[in-house]
Amino acid sequence: MNDHCEAACSGNTSVNSLTDKIPGWNEELELAFSAYKGPYVPGRISSRHKTVCDVLIPGTVVQAGISGALQKIGKQPVVGDFVVLLDQPETGSRMVVNILPRRTCLSRGAAGDGGGEQIIAANLDTIFIVTSVGKDLNLRRLERYLAIVYSSGARPVILLNKIDLEDNPTQVVEKIQSIAGIVPVVPLSALSKTGLDALSPYLKPGETVALVGSSGVGKSTLINSLLGETVQKTGGIREDDEKGRHTTTVRQMFPLPNGAVLVDNPGIREIQLGDSAEGLEKAFSEIVDAARNCKFKDCTHRDEPGCAVLKAVEDGLISEERLASYHRLTEELIFQTKKAEIGLKRLEKERYKQIAVDIKKYKKFTGKQ
Numbered sequence: 001m002n003d004h005c006e007a008a009c010s011g012n013t014s015v016n017s018l019t020d021k022i023p024g025w026n027e028e029l030e031l032a033f034s035a036y037k038g039p040y041v042p043g044r045i046s047s048r049h050k051t052v053c054d055v056l057i058p059g060t061v062v063q064a065g066i067s068g069a070l071q072k073i074g075k076q077p078v079v080g081d082f083v084v085l086l087d088q089p090e091t092g093s094r095m096v097v098n099i100l101p102r103r104t105c106l107s108r109g110a111a112g113d114g115g116g117e118q119i120i121a122a123n124l125d126t127i128f129i130v131t132s133v134g135k136d137l138n139l140r141r142l143e144r145y146l147a148i149v150y151s152s153g154a155r156p157v158i159l160l161n162k163i164d165l166e167d168n169p170t171q172v173v174e175k176i177q178s179i180a181g182i183v184p185v186v187p188l189s190a191l192s193k194t195g196l197d198a199l200s201p202y203l204k205p206g207e208t209v210a211l212v213g214s215s216g217v218g219k220s221t222l223i224n225s226l227l228g229e230t231v232q233k234t235g236g237i238r239e240d241d242e243k244g245r246h247t248t249t250v251r252q253m254f255p256l257p258n259g260a261v262l263v264d265n266p267g268i269r270e271i272q273l274g275d276s277a278e279g280l281e282k283a284f285s286e287i288v289d290a291a292r293n294c295k296f297k298d299c300t301h302r303d304e305p306g307c308a309v310l311k312a313v314e315d316g317l318i319s320e321e322r323l324a325s326y327h328r329l330t331e332e333l334i335f336q337t338k339k340a341e342i343g344l345k346r347l348e349k350e351r352y353k354q355i356a357v358d359i360k361k362y363k364k365f366t367g368k369q
């Protein structure tokens with residue numbers, strides 16, 4: 001009996017054996033997968049290429065295609081997805097046929113005219129928002145990341161890296177904490193490996209953790225330090241491994257010895273504010289709380305009379321920068337939503353145009369006017 005068949009067919013023991021072999025596997029997934037029998041095996045997407053995926057199955061990583069049925073309904077497996085794989089070793093065919101329910105979803109506003117959302121990773125438990133001391137530290141950028149991470153459903157943790165270069169790290173942590181609310185801020189040095197112990201509560205067995213943050217803040221260095229080996233190139237020079245090549249296996253999931261897993265790929269690194277209305281509210285919860293007392297329900301907190309948010313700014317309870325940042329991100333969100341709507345309307349218009357052409361053709365064909 002081969003490894004994955006053993007895992008898929010061995011009844012009650014399968015949850016445990018799969019938890020060991022597919023990081024993040026749990027009873028809920030087991031239940032969702034129980035509908036599948038026979039040549040189906042469970043797996044987790046460790047890397048996504050244009051038309052194929054690398055799938056972690058018990059004991060190994062295999063490459064698989066995506067079933068036509070799945071593509072037809074517009075379901076695209078992404079890094080971190082738990083999937084159902086139709087495995088037929090005798091024909092050498094492997095196909096992702098379904099995606100098991102996602103716990104969390106990291107998305108971004110899709111590039112291009114259509115607007116809309118694009119899911120880039122799934123089932124992330126925690127996202128480390130990495131920043132570093134010095135000129136890279138930008139509170140406004142952190143607020144943006146917080147909004148994105150909140151809306152993904154993952155738990156945000158801010159890492160302040162390169163504290164070996166800072167005389168007063170506590171002061172910098174306090175500054176960040178002023179915008180982070182209840183989100184933990186962890187000072188560390190990825191290079192000299194100080195402070196890494198504070199990450200262990202988030203790197204428990206079965207947990208999936210991704211890293212976001214600007215170029216040069218030390219994400220690759222941190223991954224290498226946590227893994228104790230050089231797996232990611234550092235120094236900001238990165239090859240484009242995904243360029244149309246389907247055969248290279250780009251490592252994007254890095255299992256830690258204890259069973260936790262780090263996820264790192266360019267798509268996650270480059271996230272932007274997408275459909276993050278809910279995340280924005282969580283990232284600016286003190287503004288949302290104050291706004292409950294505004295006189296007008298649709299108050300924009302700019303110049304309305306009876307605005308409780310402006311009053312809180314006046315009283316020094318909320319900083320002007322925070323409110324300005326909230327306004328800026330809200331505007332951005334409205335702009336993106338409008339862009340998406342315009343894209344949809346245009347599609348609709350094109351569809352109607354086509355219908356009109358079809359009707360004309362039909363009338364011509366039947367001789368009716």
Ligand SMILES: Nc1nc2c(ncn2[C@@H]2O[C@H](COP(=O)(O)OP(=O)(O)OP(=O)(O)O)[C@@H](O)[C@H]2O)c(=O)[nH]1
Pocket residue numbers: 161162163164165188189190191192213214215216217218219220221222233234235236237238269
């Ligand atoms: N002094 C100091 N330097 C660090 C630390 N962590 C990373 N660096 C340096 O910062 C530079 C950038 O580090 P990377 O790990 O490549 O940064 P990155 O976030 O992966 O950058 P991209 O790959 O461009 O996204 C390298 O020269 C690292 O050696 C640290 O804790 N202290």
Ligand SMILES: [Zn+2]
Pocket residue numbers: 291294295299300301302304306307308309310
């Ligand atoms: Zn108001």
